Amino acid sequence: MLRIGLFLGTNIAILVLFSIIFKVLGLEQYLAAQGVQGNLTGLLIMCGIFGFAGSFISLLISKWMAKRSTGVQLIDQPRTPEERWLKETVADLAKKAGIGMPEVGIFPAQQSNAFATGWNRNDALVAVSAGLMQRFDREEVRAVLAHEIGHVANGDMVTLSLIQGVLNTFVMFFARILGSIIDRAVFKNNSGHGIGYFMIVMVLQVVLGIFASMIVMWFSRWREFRADASGAHLASRGAMISALQRLQEETQAHVPNQMPDTLTAFGISSGWKEHASRLFMTHPPLSERIETLRRGG
Incomplete structure (x- = not known):
């Protein structure tokens, strides 16, 4: 539940920050003076600007943040046969997927994990944990890399940012519409948006933000099935299933997840227990992913 709280807290904190900026810049007062009901287009545009801003800034700096938060050691010039194999494998998979060569x-981290991130499919980063390199055989590592290349080729990072931007926009928009209605009906404030309106908006953003997060989590789970299918196509179905089974063994053995919470959604495994609340899971249960691959999905 800690990661659920951190994920929701981060998104809600962003929305609260934007609300404070609204207040400081006087945008709330301006919209109130114009009449909310008569300026819905202006309000929607304003919410859209702020709603998408944070999402796309996060996308643009995603590689930089990933490097800093995980301590990734980039392989520019391979120093060992293992590093040479890793870089050559990524190059081969990227070519098959039709994308530019990612940084590798x-x-x-001792937990077996990997992630891909970046602002577009031709400027990505693919990284694997030291634990995965130590415990997985090469066919399984190749399948994991193919899964991550699948995320890049499918444009999952960009799509996730677009979805988050749209949801942020509508959370901010409807929180203000409902806040204005409640402020007028309950507090009888017809002269403008006072402190009551501001507090109502904060509460509504928390509530609506939780529902919006459920949609983001649903998309995150769906894209894992797609990335698994890509991994099976680029590597092999048997190797992809074997890699997921090994990850499942580590999950059942309670190997701690050392991936930063900001990158959990981008890893091949979230490290969450199977009984975590499904509505807030970034990844489907590994058992479901394995069964889907076995059925040919």
Whole structure:
């Protein structure tokens, strides 16, 4: 539940920050003076600007943040046969997927995991954990890399940012519409938006933000099935299933997840227990992913 709280808290904190900016810049007062009901287009545009701003800024700096938060050691010039194999494998998979060569790196975590991030499919980063390199055989590592290349080729990072931007926009928009209605009906404030309106908007953004997060989590789970299918296509179905089974063994053995919470959604495994609340899971249960691959999905 800690990761659920951190994920929701981060998104809600962003919305609260934007609300404070609205207040400081006087945008709330301006819209109130114009009449909310008569300026819905202006309000929607304003919410859209702020709603998408944070999402796309996060996307643009995603590689930089990933490198700093995980301590990724990039492989520019391979120093060992293992590093050479890793970079050559990524190059081969990227060529098959029709994307540009990503940056390749290893991050110091004992949990078996990997992630891909970047602002577009031709400027991505693919990194694997030291633990995965130590415990997985090469066919399984190749399947994991193919899964991550699948995320890049499918444009999952950009799509996730677009979805988050749209949801942020409508959370901010409807929180203000409902806040204005409640402020007028309950507090009889017809002269403008006072402190009551501001507090109502904060509460509504928390509530609506939780529902919006459920939609983001649903998309995150769906894209894992797509990335698994890509991994099976680029590597092999048997190797992809074997890699997921090994990840499942580590999950059942309670190997701690050392991936930063900001990157959990981008890893091949979230490290969450099977009984975590499904509505807030970034990844489907590994058992479901394995069964889907076995059925040919």
